[in-house]
Amino acid sequence: MSAAPTLHKGLRQRHLTMIAIGGVIGAGLFVGSGVVINQAGPGAFITYGLCGILIVLVMQMLGEMAVDRPSTGSFADYARSALGPWAGFSVGWLYWYFWVIVVGFEAVAGAKVLQYWIDQPLWLMSLVLMVLMTATNIYSVKSFGEFEYWFAGIKVATILIFLTLGSLFVLGLLPGASLDLSNLTAHGGFFPNGKTILLAGMVTAIFSMVGAEIATIAGAESDDPERAVTKATRSVVWRILIFFVGSVFLLAVILPWNSTEVGASPYVSAFARIGIPHAADIMNAVVLTSVLSCLNSGLYTASRMLFVLAGRREAPAAVLRVNKRGVPTWALxxxxxxxxxxVIAAFVAPDTVFSFLLNSSGAVILFTYILIATSQLVLRRRADREGRELRFKMWLFPWLTIAAIVAMVAILVSMAVKEDTRSQITLGLASWAALLIVFRLIKGHREKVVSPEVPEPVDGPAAPAGVAAGMSAAPDAASDAAGPGGPQGHDGELEPVGAARTPAGAVS
Incomplete structure (x- = not known):
């Protein structure tokens, strides 16, 4: 009888730390910040601050749940335990859907950056990037961690250099510079388009911060999940404060908010204004690194979420197969x-299929965050009723949790009101509705398979968790079976999952 497939604990604390630090620094910051500044004016850094508070609250909620019950499935498992199988199914597939679309989008974006130096077809450059990141992930979780460690290190170093040089330039401490804060008020005031426009920029800002939660998923494949998740969660406050709020404030001081150079490439323009030679080459290299980091993390995150869904019998059982290094090869x-x-859709039908995929995934991450917050609200109250003392807690519970949920709903409403983002809400809701229909069909099929006339065994060993119970299997028992890392994988080839020892009852 073969052991249940498990993932290796190949990530070290330094990997988790850099994944957590770099997770919120994506190409969206280097490019998308210019869009927000053009929309909101010099006060754009306040927009990033408000979004940062929201991300910090979500991370604190995730930290509470992840420390209490570390799991590779992370928030999909928490949603299932708190709200029921439909919620776990929704969170898992919505989050997977979001990241696989991001992977395709980033491959195209990375190919465009490569064309700055290499004159080759866009499809070929996209293919090269996809193959490279797939090979990195499929080799071992440690190789994923190493690549992400260095990718994140380059991003962090770039932001720190910009913060240092930008601050010296603004304070007049660099040659040819003088103390000048006039760009904050000289072009129509601090809020040239009104204070309410700050909310409009939140949609772009919050999407540029997505990724901090990856640390709670990766933490389950580390040697010390509790320490890794706690450290990553607590550090998210200063990361957002410095990297987002600080750098966007400097951009608003160095460059006029309504200039075309801000909207096109704000960091390139700012470095050029400071006097850094070859600013365009440097920043294009950094943006390429950010794209590769996003590709790397996207494939890792999507594959782990799919692995957990298969362990819940909500994805094909073959997805549970792992190689000898404990990598879920088929999920990847x-x-x-x-x-x-x-990538193919981006070239064959950019204005139809690819556009639909991007727009339908736009609001998905907010749906996921709302379900995460609701799960924490339910699980914390459950823990309080049981008298369990949690080692890591959400601040000012339940008021900040409720405030975060209300804020995210308000952002969705603002997206529905705005004409240019309305399609993201409608298509996102349509995608979620389709998932719930699939869930209902799967559940109905299993209710027929596990019919009442099949007698329950009176004697003998109990059935594996979830085999007889179908989708209503006990979440805690299932997560224990799937495990966040557990025993090492076998030394053979890809291992099929046997019905007798399948996590959470997944059967071939």
């Missing part, structure tokens, strides 16, 4: 295939 390949299809 399935996620990669969708990324390749997105």
């Amino acid at each position: 390949l399935m996620s990669t295939v969708v990324g390749f299809l997105c």
Whole structure:
């Protein structure tokens, strides 16, 4: 009888620390910040501050749940335990859907950056990037961690250099510079388009911060999940304060908010204004690094979420197969295939299929965050009723949790009101509705398979968790079976999952 497939604990604390630090620094900051500044004016850094508070609250909630019950499935498991199987199914597939679309989008974006130096077809450059990141992930979780460590290190170093040089320039401490804060008020005031426009920029700002939660998923594949998740969660406050709020404030001081150079490439323009030679080459290299980091993290995250869904019998059982290094190979390949299809769609039907995929995934992450917050609200109250003392807690519970949920709903409402983001809400809701229909069909099929006339065994060993209970299997028992890392994988080839020892009852 073969052991249940498990993932290796190949990530070290330094990997988790840099994944957490770099997770919130994506190409969206280096490019998207210019869009927000053009919309909101010099006060754009306040928009990033408000979004940062929201991300910090979500991370604190995730930290509470992840320390209490570390799991590779992370928030999909928490949603299932708190709200029921439909919520776990929704969170898992919505989050997977979001990241596989991001993988395809980033492959195309990275190819465009490569064309700055290499004159080759866009599809070929996209293919090279996808193959490179797939190979990195499929080799071992440690190789993923090493690549992400250095990718994140380059991003962090770039922001720190910008913060240092930008501060010296603004304070007049660099040659040819003088103390000048006039760009904050000289072009129509601090809020040239009104204070309410700050909310409009929140949609772009919050999407540029997505990724901090990856640390709670990766933490389950580390040697010390509790320490890794706690450290990553607590450090998110200063990361957002410095990297986002600080750098966007400097951009608003160095460059006029309404200039075309801000909207096109704000960091390139700011470095050029400071006097850094070859600013365009340097920043294009950094943006390429950010794209590769996002590709790397996207494939890792999507594959782990799919692995957990298969462990819940909500994805094909073959997805549970792992190689001898404990990597869920088929989950990774399935996620990669969708990324390749997105790349093809970007070239074959950019204005129809690819546009639909991007727009439908736009609001998905907010749906996921709302379910995360609701799960924490339920699980914390459950823990309080049981008298369990949690080692890591959400601040000012339940008021800040409720405030975060209300704020995220308000952002969704603002997206529905704005004409240019309304399609993201409608298509996102349509995608979620389709998932719930699939969930209902799967559940109905299993209720027929596990019919009442099949007698329950009176004697003998109990059935594996979830085999007889179908989708209503006890979440805690299932998560224990799937495990966040557990025993090492076997030394053979890809291992099929046997019905007798399948996590959470997944059967071939």
